[in-house]
Amino acid sequence: MTRLLMTGNAAAAWGARLADVDYVPAFPITPQTEIVETLEHWREAGEIQTRVVMMESEHSAVAAAGAAALTGVRVFTATSSQGLLYAMEMLYTVAGWRAPFVLVNVSRGIAAPITLEPDHQDVLAARDSGFLQIHCASVQEVLDAVLLAHRWSEHPTVRLPVIVNLDGFHLSFTREPVEVPDAQAVSRFLPPFDPGDASFRASKPVSRAVAVLGGGPYSYFRYQMHRASEAALAVHETIAVEFQRACGRRWDLVEVYRAEDAEIVFFLTGSYATKARDAVDHLRAVGIAAGLVRPRVLRPYPREAIRAALRGKRGVVVLDQNLSMGQGGVLHTELAAALYGWPGAPKVLASFVGGLGGRDVVLEEFREMAHETLRAAEEGRESPRRLLYTAQELREVRKLQGIALAEREDMAKEGM
């Protein structure tokens, strides 16, 4: 075990390196590029035996990744934002192929307007694709999750591709101390890829991904994917134990921080969990029993683990770094679906959308979200859905609009 200071992107590359991946087809996009560059440098230095191929698009990168996995090699790739959306057709396709491989997504907001800064709109757009999803909150978790994801994806019960998500900038470019497991420990946890017996070989011809006629066979294969995804929950429990045995760290489906005796809990995914933990400590210091429940795994949805963590709470503050237009936050909607009608359900499920396109969510806001949710619980009312935005932010945007308008008027006067 070595302790190194590294970025989230480097941790993703280290995960792929330790997993001894055979093949990396990719396409560059900010803020993901460092991952593939790092692997390519290691390859050129002879430190890894991996073929890295720069494709002409993410659509093609995911096609090549899926095809190579079906042919029987261990595959890793990485993308972000527009790239993930550009690949969307193939995300659904390769999941349907039951092609096991790992895709790291460095989360970034979606156009329009175009931005480089993070939120979770991209990865949640892939929510229904059939990929399993792990959402990371620290650089250490990124490295460990890539290893876990390979094992999980290749498990005979699962055989689905996995997205490992890390927040752009907040994790991708932030250096944190990371314990790098040694190769022996990793090989105990992650044996060489066993592709099974349906790979393309001269002696064993096979037709894959063929058409079906009618809803009967179509539904059958789609239901199979769904059931494999559901079964992946129990598989995750098993491999989490094995990972802990080999590498010493335990990653459960859901992270629970000071939530056991909490009255009010924050519920969110990704790196803002660090801020939420800080807010929990501050609230606890002033006598409010706050906690954090953070799903690490969003697909399959760990309903029972989430229920167990939220049983009997007075209120849940759901913070969504995404926005389903005309509906609201995705985490909130899904949590409501998981809790509705269950006797242990918390009294109030408050929805806050914030942190879009890199917008910060500050301690003050965490406090206010908690207080509002508690008030709603005390008053026995619903908490209205809120979009986090400050008067200061609105003033800033008004200023920008003022400049844009003045420029346009100037140009009109000059007859341009």
Place this chain on the structure above:
Amino acid sequence: MSETRFRRMNDLPSTHLLGGGTAMCAGCGGLQAIQEIYDVLGPRTIFVNAAGCMTLLSIYPFTPFRGSWLYTAMACAPAGSQGVRDALDILVRKGRIEPAEDLSVVTLAGDGASYGMGLSATSAAIDRGLDFLYVCYDNEGYGNTGQQTSAATPFAAVTATNDPPLGNPLAKKDLFAIWAANRPTYVATAIAAEPVDLARKIEKASAMKGPRLLLILAPCPTGWGFEPSDLVEIGRLAVSTGVFPLKEWEAGRTVHTKIRRPRVPVEEYLKRQGRFRHLFKPERQEAVLSEIQRRADAYWSAVE
């Protein structure tokens, strides 16, 4: 082409490798070509398919292929081919499979994918020097969806989206030239109605490494409007009128593999097809007919 084992019709395989009973239309020029190609290539192949008519060759639980098959999507069959090729190379190099388990990778796509949506992926596969054979069955329109105009549709043809009296006002894109400009290992045109020429080209391409592209004209009874039994005759006319030149490109040089002198007037090809009927009835569109003849003559005068 001196060392070919295909000199005359009798040299062609007498039994077919591709299974029958597929969902293709009667008289499909694309299917006939694939049959002839498969006989020469053999089953140590994997066909990586793009969305198109031929996607319906393999319908669960049936497949006509004795070798392997992978359907991808419309835009990325060359990328799927890249993944399979790279994975097989890795497996052989790392000693995880015997070299005898290796396969030749064949991309199979129609003109819709080849001329349009998949051109970026094709071009990039050529850039990377991918070792694969790309087979485009060109039926000059989005055939699988009812023959809408594609970039491969010829001038003046009526399609589901271009009505008479004009038909398609645009010219057919020169995919052969685009491929050749990317400088792959080999580019050729072929047609099932000239099976010896086709077999020689497949034989030649099989012996090469790198990107090899075969552009097959695939006469389409339903899309072009002719009787399935006329398939071979329509194909021969496409060649003898000079509308579809049989040629190959290698190392910067284009060679025509069949030059007909004198050429049959293009009218003989056009009047056999429903998609050009408006050029003859209710009255002859002399200007359009002579324009089509002029374009064919201009091509050949540059060659000869």
